[in-house]
Amino acid sequence: MATGPSQVTVPAGSRPLPAAPRGTLHQREVGLGWLLLAPVLIVMLVLVVWPFMTAVWIAFTNKSIGREAEWIGLANFAQVVSSPRFGRALTNSLIFTVVAIALKFVLGMAMAMALNQAFFGRNFLRAYLLIPWVLPGFVAYMIWRWFLDPLQGVANYALTDLGLISFPLEFLSSPATALPSVIAAHVWRSFPFFGVAFLAGLQNIPSEQYEAAAVDGANGWQKFLYITLPGLRHVILVVLMLSTIWTFNAFEPIYLLTGGGPADATMVYTVLAYEMGIVNMRLGEASAVPVLILPVLGMFIVAVSGLMSRDD
Amino acid sequence: MRHDASSANERTSVRRSRRHFISMLGMVAALPLAAACQQASTPAPKAEPAKPAETKPAESKPAEAAKPAAPAAAAQPTTAPAKPAEAAKPAADAKPAAQQAPAAPASGTLVFWLYKTRLDPLDKHRTDRIMLWGQQAGVKTEVVEIGTSDYGKRVPAAIESKTLPDVLESGDEWVQLLQPRGLVSDLSDVFQKIDAEQKWAPAAKAVSTWPDGKQYMIPIGTSGNLLIARDDLLKEAGLTPPPQTWADLFEYAAKAQRPPRTYGLGQALSNTSDSNRFIDMYQAYGLRIADDQGKKATFGNHQKEAVEVTQMIADAYTNKKIFPPGVLTWDQTGDNDAFQSGRTIFAFNPLSIPAWVRDNKPEMLPGIGTYLIPEGPKMRVQGVSSVSMSVRADSPLRDKAKELLLFLYDKEYYKDFWPKSQYGPTTEAHYDNEAFSQSWLKVRVELAKNGKRIGWPDLQNEAYAEMQTSFVIPRMLQSVISDGKKPEEAFTVAAEEINTIYKKYEQG
Numbered sequence: 022m023a024t025g026p027s028q029v030t031v032p033a034g035s036r037p038l039p040a041a042p043r044g045t046l047h048q049r050e051v052g053l054g055w056l057l058l059a060p061v062l063i064v065m066l067v068l069v070v071w072p073f074m075t076a077v078w079i080a081f082t083n084k085s086i087g088r089e090a091e092w093i094g095l096a097n098f099a100q101v102v103s104s105p106r107f108g109r110a111l112t113n114s115l116i117f118t119v120v121a122i123a124l125k126f127v128l129g130m131a132m133a134m135a136l137n138q139a140f141f142g143r144n145f146l147r148a149y150l151l152i153p154w155v156l157p158g159f160v161a162y163m164i165w166r167w168f169l170d171p172l173q174g175v176a177n178y179a180l181t182d183l184g185l186i187s188f189p190l191e192f193l194s195s196p197a198t199a200l201p202s203v204i205a206a207h208v209w210r211s212f213p214f215f216g217v218a219f220l221a222g223l224q225n226i227p228s229e230q231y232e233a234a235a236v237d238g239a240n241g242w243q244k245f246l247y248i249t250l251p252g253l254r255h256v257i258l259v260v261l262m263l264s265t266i267w268t269f270n271a272f273e274p275i276y277l278l279t280g281g282g283p284a285d286a287t288m289v290y291t292v293l294a295y296e297m298g299i300v301n302m303r304l305g306e307a308s309a310v311p312v313l314i315l316p317v318l319g320m321f322i323v324a325v326s327g328l329m330s331r332d333d
Numbered sequence: 334m335r336h337d338a339s340s341a342n343e344r345t346s347v348r349r350s351r352r353h354f355i356s357m358l359g360m361v362a363a364l365p366l367a368a369a370c371q372q373a374s375t376p377a378p379k380a381e382p383a384k385p386a387e388t389k390p391a392e393s394k395p396a397e398a399a400k401p402a403a404p405a406a407a408a409q410p411t412t413a414p415a416k417p418a419e420a421a422k423p424a425a426d427a428k429p430a431a432q433q434a435p436a437a438p439a440s441g442t443l444v445f446w447l448y449k450t451r452l453d454p455l456d457k458h459r460t461d462r463i464m465l466w467g468q469q470a471g472v473k474t475e476v477v478e479i480g481t482s483d484y485g486k487r488v489p490a491a492i493e494s495k496t497l498p499d500v501l502e503s504g505d506e507w508v509q510l511l512q513p514r515g516l517v518s519d520l521s522d523v524f525q526k527i528d529a530e531q532k533w534a535p536a537a538k539a540v541s542t543w544p545d546g547k548q549y550m551i552p553i554g555t556s557g558n559l560l561i562a563r564d565d566l567l568k569e570a571g572l573t574p575p576p577q578t579w580a581d582l583f584e585y586a587a588k589a590q591r592p593p594r595t596y597g598l599g600q601a602l603s604n605t606s607d608s609n610r611f612i613d614m615y616q617a618y619g620l621r622i623a624d625d626q627g628k629k630a631t632f633g634n635h636q637k638e639a640v641e642v643t644q645m646i647a648d649a650y651t652n653k654k655i656f657p658p659g660v661l662t663w664d665q666t667g668d669n670d671a672f673q674s675g676r677t678i679f680a681f682n683p684l685s686i687p688a689w690v691r692d693n694k695p696e697m698l699p700g701i702g703t704y705l706i707p708e709g710p711k712m713r714v715q716g717v718s719s720v721s722m723s724v725r726a727d728s729p730l731r732d733k734a735k736e737l738l739l740f741l742y743d744k745e746y747y748k749d750f751w752p753k754s755q756y757g758p759t760t761e762a763h764y765d766n767e768a769f770s771q772s773w774l775k776v777r778v779e780l781a782k783n784g785k786r787i788g789w790p791d792l793q794n795e796a797y798a799e800m801q802t803s804f805v806i807p808r809m810l811q812s813v814i815s816d817g818k819k820p821e822e823a824f825t826v827a828a829e830e831i832n833t834i835y836k837k838y839e840q841g
Binding site: 087171283301302 | 485486489492493593603604658659661670671676802803811816
């Protein structure tokens with residue numbers, strides 16, 4: 022608790038206190054606090070709030086590249102919502118996110134559980150499994166593109182040489198396999214992040230808990246369910262929140278592998294916004310797309326934050 | 334806890350000094366930040382404009398010009414001072430963010446975005462020429478190579494950040510987007526000088542001249558997609574190239590192919606600009622995207638033609654199987670890669686394929702033929718495009734940039750340019766260049782003489798460009814081929830999209 026100078030007892034005869042600065046100590050502390058916060062706040066305003074508000078404002082204008090913006094109200098939102106492409110893009114974004122997150126969770130957990138055991142070559146394997154995540158996205162997805170290419174790709178060569186197929190498979194060009202192929206490539210690149218985060222969490226769970234459970238006769242599944250998962254709860258929530266945001270906003274895998282085709286089978290909202298904003302130069306319409314998506318992501322973040330704080 | 338007075342005083346004193354110290358630190362940290370923000374929001378005045386001589390736009394000289402110019406520089410043609418009256422006038426309904434300004438003082442570096450081809454010797458030849466001009470003219474010059482697929486990202490970003498280069502070398506579609514925004518200079522004076530000396534080829538003149546009669550770009554070479562054929566494989570199959578009509582093309586492709594080793598037609602059907610080649614086919618069958626003024630979409634009136642062509646292509650894909658697997662998601666390089674690796678018989682390409690073959694697989698070149706695009710029942714749609722140079726409207730080095738353009742149009746230089754390039758002639762003086770006597774380049778002269786402006790019989794404007802960049806026609810085809818939609822249904826969806834696009838521009 023802050024105490025002002027007036028509360029300090031001064032014995033009689035002692036030298037007088039220097040003149041007190043204006044304002045109470047509390048006020049001065051508050052002032053100092055704001056002063057110290059100011060650089061961060063300014064940076065936040067300039068780099069986060071201002072661009073964000075600008076993007077929202079642009080969504081209400083007819084802004085196109087190289088032209089001044091004019092306020093047109095909700096016209097862009099009406100235009101976007103009435104487009105069947107937006108509905109498809111939103112659906113694909115949700116499928117892409119849900120399936121990819123589920124797979125990344127399972128693979129990441131398996132990776133963490135395996136690497137948490139003591140065995141020869143563990144450190145090598147830990148580094149090895151990180152390679153997909155360390156690779157730049159462009160490189161990773163171009164490798165996949167080449168890998169799945171029907172004319173010159175390794176996958177088709179291998180399947181043909183093994184006599185399993187006589188004609189190349191169109192992994193990225195068939196509407197049935199395009200989205201699963203893109204998801205596979207994305208999961209391959211991203212699951213090590215889950216693995217590393219879960220591994221760090223696993224190493225913080227006291228081994229005594231497992232020993233006590235063993236004494237009580239718990240089997241492996243029960244240990245996982247009642248010790249590992251609760252022990253990783255916070256890590257899981259943070260990783261899920263971050264990865265959901267990143268996956269929902271993913272652009273590289275779709276753009277580089279299929280460009281949103283064939284026939285919008287892999288079109289997601291980020292690629293649609295890119296097409297509207299950068300390719301067609303209509304920034305107003307393009308901004309309306311993420312602004313429409315914003316409440317979905319916002320609600321998700323609030324829900325996850327709520328789960329985290331409830332435990333606290 | 335008890336405190337005695339002296340210790341309290343001392344502690345108060347210590348606390349105050351700490352606080353003051355931290356306050357000072359905070360202020361020290363905040364001040365540069367505030368200063369930086371101030372600098373960012375207020376353009377820093379340039380030191381030079383204070384000099385009266387440099388405030389005269391046309392007469393100003395770059396700082397480097399003070400150095401003695403090389404003798405050759407003096408021999409270079411000079412341009413007339415820029416006249417504000419010649420400033421680009423955007424379309425009446427356009428509201429450009431940047432109007433053409435009088436040329437600012439000529440100082441700094443002249444930035445040239447070079448259209449990077451797949452032909453390294455050509456790019457180097459061109460870069461060397463530009464740098465040579467920089468040395469001779471005493472202008473610091475920087476050449477930045479831009480890959481074709483990067484324009485879509487870099488040009489819009491440069492427009493918004495006002496960092497367009499002084500000279501932009503690009504496909505003409507970019508100039509068509511920049512001009513209505515008032516971002517490129519009127520280059521009619523440069524165009525006329527070249528015309529007086531070398532006489533523009535009809536196709537080059539057609540692509541460079543705007544409806545207002547002015548020229549806002551100087552084409553370095555004419556281009557346009559042509560039909561590339563493996564004549565050797567066609568002859569092996571007992572066929573005589575070239576196929577005259579689209580129907581012939583599909584028949585030839587089906588007969589000559591040997592899948593999975595070779596496929597008939599290596600043409601993208603994906604969301605890439607190569608796929609818009611099929612618009613030519615629709616137009617050759619009588620379909621029109623919009624009216625003659627390019628204002629109102631008329632695509633919806635052509636269901637019969639659209640359905641006929643869509644069925645032909647779908648049949649070629651599904652039954653004749655002339656398209657290689659993967660074309661539904663090919664990128665811009667798909668047709669090149671497939672043809673160059675010997676996997677396809679036909680491709681539509683602006684001759685970068687045979688040019689690459691010439692440099693990398695010369696033994697394959699004699700077996701390759703280049704032809705005009707096949708005709709349809711109504712007409713042959715053979716568009717001509719160009720790679721062109723434009724000058725930024727507010728470039729402080731605008732006059733110098735015009736000098737550079739004339740320097741690059743030197744007749745002697747072009748004699749060496751053509752053998753390295755993939756483009757067609759732009760002036761009549763180029764027709765006789767030895768390069769065009771090669772079998773695979775002869776067609777370029779024909780194209781320069783008779784080709785139509787790209788988009789013809791429609792008018793290529795912003796709405797038409799958005800129809801192309803939204804890949805409406807390729808997506809219509811994809812939905813029939815891969816989703817199994819009926820052509821009529823796919824047509825209805827496409828017609829609605831095209832209507833919506835044209836209405837947006839109709840409303841301004």
